[in-house]
Amino acid sequence: MESTLAVKQATDFKKGIQSGISIAIGYMPIALTFGLIAKTTGLALGETVMMSMLVFAGAAQYISLSLLAQGIGIFEVILTTFIVNIRHFLMSASLNEKAEEDTVGARIAYSFGITDETFSVAATQAGTVNAGYMFGLNLTAYSSWVVFSGLGYLVGAGLPQTLQESMSVALYAMFVGLLVPSMKTNVKVIYLAVLAAAFNSIFTMAEWMSTGWAIVLATLLSAVLVETVETFKKSRRTEADE
Amino acid sequence: MSREIIIMIIGMAVVTYIPRMLPFVMFRGKELPPFLQGVLKNVPFATLGALIFPAILFIQEDIWYGLIGAAAAFIVAFLGANVILVVIGSISVLTLYSYFF
Known part of the structure; x- marks a missing residue:
């Protein structure tokens, strides 16, 4: 019994990774740009990567850079981050209804990776989601975010301008792609x-x-x-x- | 690395993580009232609407850019393609668009 459960979690982990690929593509230009702006704002490489690793929230990270550039204090930056990210509470509450009864530890761990994108992908899956799926999904999205933040800092605007511009639509296209199938039915x-x-x-x-x-x-x-x-x-x- | 920036990053990490984690602990194994359950089941689709619009209009200075990207994504998705194809389709259409205009 235990082993069949483990097998199911492993299969769902792979399924999660697959679902995460479109997010990984979508994060690439945003993370590259974040790295680049972080550099021009005067952050160190370590600070830039650390922020992506620990905060893992695109919009809030961008806003923090523009506040820092304006010389605004760290307390205001933290408060603004809280306000920008409070929407995740609603998403987690919604996903909690769809999530299988995994251990509290597993839930506390994978909840770290709830973003607009991972939430949207998980929430539009048919049926329930379990910890294996969530770890696969979040890990794929997270790796892209962290790696490309660092790369953006190091290589900057290496991609051709036209491609950078057209890739800015990627995440919105993904949201549309998640929404339309449910709209049809x-x-x-x-x-x-x-x-x-x-x-x-x-x-x-x-x-x-x-x-x-x-x-x-x-x-x-x-x-x-x-x-x-x-x-x-x-x-x-x-x-x-x- | 500066100490102030590190404190800021840790502060940002904490205030971002708490709203993400809390519902999974607070509502675990609890049967919420049916109305509230219904509202939470509606949240994903409402969120998608709010995330797409109006932000997609402002991804570039040219408002058409976002509109064309959204229309391309909508058409590809409506034809039944999977999400990755929708993303690639929308990027391709916009690459063509910025090449010609």
């Missing part, structure tokens, strides 16, 4: 995505709040609104049946 997915996109656009354009909070609030509003309408419809249907 479930109309609810269309409502959820379009509503959240609309809310987020309003919050962003109106400049009421930081990008971090805008994504959290737009996601929550859309998820709650759609669920409320659905619950309401269901209760009406049950009443009609009686």
Whole structure:
């Protein structure tokens, strides 16, 4: 019994690595650019790689560089990082519903690798996900992020300009690729995505709040609104049946 | 390496890790109310919508760049290709676009 479980985890680990490849491609230009900007900001190579290894959060790392360049203090940088990354709480809570009952240790370990991208890939998988899958997925994404941050620092803008520009679309293309198959089979997915996109656009354009909070609030509003309408419809249907 | 930067990086690491980890410990093995479960199941698709839009419009100064990239990705995905092909397709279309315009 134990050995079949181990075999399943190993197969899922490989499956996780495969799912992580598109993230690894998408991280490449962003990590290279991060390394390059870190160098121009005046960070040491060790600091640059250390930040990618320990923080592993693209947007927050970029923002920290621009704050450092403006001479803003480390306390504000840490606070901003917290606000930018609070959205992961929502993602982890959502993924927790989908995750199999692995040990607490395994969950505490793989939760380190929850990013917008690893979450999106794991959450759109059919069925449940286990620790083996999550480790494979996160490890692939993480390796790309760390290695290319360092390379970006060392070789800088080595890639041709045109390719660098067109690769900036990679992660968004991946998000679209994850969303569309579910949209085709479930109309609810269309409502959820379009509503959240609309809310987020309003919050962003109106400049009421930081990008971090805008994504959290737009996601929550859309998820709650759609669920409320659905619950309401269901209760009406049950009443009609009686 | 400067001591101040290292303290900053560790601080950033801690405040980033806690929101990622907490739900896995807090909600482990707990049966949440059905409504809340439904909301959490909606979160991935809502998140994807919010992550794509409006940010995709601003990846380059030219707003068309993001729109064409998104349209290419949408079409390839709609035809049923897997995610890696969607990514490669979108990159290829944009490479052509910036080559000609």
